[in-house]
Amino acid sequence: MSSDRDVPVAADSGETPDPGETPDPGRTSAETTATEMMEAGTTAPDLTAAPAPAAAAEVRELVAQSLGQYLRAWWLKVRSGDSGVLPVLLAMVVVAVVFQIITPQHAFLRPSNLVYIFGLSTVYMVLAIAETLVLLIAEIDLSVGAVALIGGVIAFKLVQQPGAGWPWWAAIIAALVACGVFGALQGMVTARLKIPSFVVTLAGFLLFSGILIVVLGGADGSVNLNTSAFNQRVIYDLVQGVIPPAASWVILAVVVVASGASLWLRTARRRRQGLVAPPMSVTAIRIALVAIVGVVVVVVCNVNRGTSLKSVQGVPWVIPIVLVVLGIWTLVLGRIRFGRYLYAIGGNPEAARRAGVSLAGIRTWAFALCSATAGFGGILLGSFFYGEYSTNTADPGQLVLYTVAAAVIGGVSLFGGRGKALHGVLGGLLIGGIAYGVSLLNLGSLSTPLQYILPGGVLLAAVLIDVLSRRGSGSVTRV
C-alpha cells in the first residue's frame, strides 16, 4: 500500500501502490501508457515490496479521461476493498440520522450542538492524526493520552502569571518540544532496542501518567487559565474563541479561492506536461465540494448559539486550526520523503531497509512527531474544558482508546502502510459525535456505560472492516 515514489497523482499519492508489481491481467493499453508515464515521473528509488491491493483499480482511476470513467474506476476500487473514507462518511451519516431521530426534541443537529461536537472532537481528531503517524509504520502508541495531557499542562503552566509568564507561542512550542522528546525516547527504545512498541508505550503510559500528576503538582493539583491576561487568553481561545461572522465569510472566501485555484492550477499544469491527472470535471467537482462544505460550516457556525443574554456566533478558531494541522500532516505524508518512507516501512520494512531507509531513524521520528502532535491535542483539550486542567479533566487511558478507535474507524489500517491524516479527522468527528450524542439522550444511569460500550463496539466494527477489506484484497495478514 505504500507510496514510495514521486507518483504525480493529484491528492492521492499517499495511497498509490507500485504499479510495476501489480499483476493485472485485465490491463488495457491506456493503463500501460499510464504506468510508463508514472515510471518516467519517478524520482525516488523504488522501496515497495508491499502487496498492492486494488492497484489495478487505482491505476484506472489515475488515467480516467472523463467523469464517468473516474467514477467507475472509483467504484471498482471501493469494491476491491480499498474503500478509503467512504465507510466513515457513511457511518457519520448513519450516526447523525439516528441521533437526530432519537435525541429528545431532535436536538442533535442543532447548530449549537454541532459546534460543540466539533470542539469536543478536535481533541480526538488531533490525537488520531498523531496516532496515524505511528500506525502507518505498523506500530502503536498507547501513551498518546498521557503525553497529550502532559503537553497541555506544560503549556498552561508556562503562561501562568504570576509564574513562568511566557508568551503563548513560546509556551506552545516548549510543550510540543517536551512532548516530542518524550516520544523520541519511546521511539528510540522501540526502534533501537527492538522492544515491541505496545509494551514500550504501555510502560510510557504508566510513566507519563505518573509524571502528569507530578507536573500538575500532586493528585489534587490543577492549573487554570486567567482569561484577562493576554497570553492565557490566547490559549483559552484556541477552542473557545470565535471568529466574528463577517470575518468568517471573508476567510472562507479566501480559503476556498486559494485552495480551489491551487488545485485547479496544479492539475492543469499536470495535464499540460502530459502527467497523469484527474479529468477537469473531477477537479471542478472537488472544488465545488470544498466550497459547499465550507459554506455549510460557516452558515451553521454563524447561527447564534448563545443565550438570550449573550449572543455567541461565528466560526470557532479551532476549525481553521485543525485544518492547518490536517494540511501540514497531509503535506508531510503525501509530498515529502519522510512521508513516503513511513508508508514504505509500513508496507514492508525489510524492503525499505534494503532500499536504504534508516528504519531506526524514521521510526524514532515517527514517535517523536506523534507525541508532539498529541501535545498540541492536549493544549486543545484544556482549552475545550474552559481552560482548566486537573487530574480529573480527562482519563489518559480512555483518551488513548478513543484515539486508536478514531484512527481505525477513520480508515487507518492497524497493519501499517495505509491511512491519511484526513482519516484521523473524520474518525475523530465520528467518535466525538457518538460521545456527545449519547450524553444528549438523557439516559440517566445508562449514559455513562454507553460512553464505553459504543466506542468499543464501533472500534470492533471498524477493525472488522479493516481485516475483511485486507482479506478481500488478497493479502494474507497472518495464519
Place this chain on the structure above:
Amino acid sequence: MSEVTRDSSETPAGATDTTMVADDLTAAREAAADVPPELVAQSLGQYLRASWARVRGGNSGVLPVVLAIVVVAISFQIENSKFLSAQNLVNLFEQSTIYMLLAIAEIFALLLGEIDLSVGLIMGLGSVVVAELVQPSGANLPWWAAIIVTLLLCCAVGAFQGTLVARLKMPSFIVTLGGLLILEGVAIIVLGGGLVGIGNAQYKNELVLYNIFNGAFNTTVSWILLAVVLGATGAGLWLRDARKRRHGLEAAPPSLTALKIVLMAVAGIGLVAICNVNRAHVGTIEGVPYIIPIVLVVLGASTVLLQRTRFGRYVYAIGGNAEAARRAGVSLTSIRTWCFVLSALISGIAGVLFASWQVSLTTNIIKAANSYVLLAVAAAVIGGTSLFGGRGKTIHGVLGGLVIGGIYNGLYLLGVSSQWIDVVVAAVLIAAAFIDVLSRRGAPRQA
C-alpha cells in the same frame, strides 16, 4: 515462596515425551543446543553445570525473576525493617494475588503470541456479577452458584473475543481493547446503583464470599495441610522420577529429585511459619490465608494443562510457529479460542477474589480495574514470559506478580506516592521486555 522450587515444570513437556507428534514443533523452538539440563545430567554437579550453560545461552528461565525478588526484598528491607516482617509478607502476598492470577490469565494469550488487554475488566465484571448475584434483595443465589454463574459468564466473554481473534483473524490487541471498553460499560450497568457490597456478615452467602480473600485456616490445620501437600507432591515427584529411571527414560538424578523435595519442604514450612504468626494489631489473625492454596491450585492446574497435555503442547507450537503448527494439523482456531476462554476463566476467578478483597464495589473501583491489565502484562513479562509467543510458564506469572506486589508494597511502606510507584513499575516493565528481547537475540534459532 514454595513455587520457586517447583522446578520440575522447567522441562518442556514436548521434549520429554518423544512419542507425540507435536514434539518436533516445540523442540524446534527450543533448539537442539538448548536441551533441558535434567535430560543430559547424570549427577547433581553435571546438572548444575548444564543449567548454567543454559542460562548463559539465553534461556535463563526463572532465574532473573528470582534474582529480582531477592533484590527487591533486600533493598526494601534495608530501607524499612518492617518489609520482611511476617505481617507484611502475608499482606504482600495478599496484594500480589490479583496480579498473579491475572498474569497467569495473560500468559495463556502471550504464549500464543497474542495479548489480552481485557483481563482487568473481565475481572471487574466478574467481581460485580458475583457480588450482585448473592444479594439477598436481588438474585439471592447461594455463593457456589453465584461463583459458577460468574465464571461461566466470563468464559462466554472469552469465547466471544477468542472467536473474533481466531476465526475472523482480527488482531487480539484490538479485539480486547474494544472488549474492555464494552465490558467496562456492561460492568457499570450491572452495578446499577453504583455500589454493591458483600460485607454484611448476617447473610451466609456474603460471608462466604468475604472469607475467600479475608479468611485463613487455623494454625493447626495449616500444618496438617502442609504435611499432606508435601507428602503427596514429594512422593509423586520421587515416584515419577524413579519410574522414569527404571524404564530407562531420561530423568533427573536422584540427588536432584531429593534436593527439590527438600527445598519444597523448606519453602512450605517457612510459608506456614510466617503465616502462623499473629498479624493483627488487635486480637488474633493467624494461619495460612485461603488465597494461598487457591493461587497454588490455579498455578498447578494451569501448569499441568500447559506442560503435560496435548493442548499445552499445541499452545507452545502455535506460539513458536503458527504456520508450522497448522501444517502439522493443529486446529489454530480452536486452540486460540480455548486459550482466550481459559484466560477469561482465570480472570473470572480473580474477579471473585477481587470482590472479596474490595468488599464493596463502586463505579470508580471498576474503572480502576482497567489498570490491572498493565500490571498483569508487566508481571508476566517480568516473570520471564516472552511477548513474542512460545515461551513462558504460569509460574512466571506468579513470580512476576510477587515482584510487582513487592514493589508496590515496599514503595508504599516507604511513603512513596502512587504516581512514582507507577513510574518504577513502568521502568521495571521496560527492563523486563528488554531482557526478553535480548534473550531472543541470544537464542540460536533467532536468525
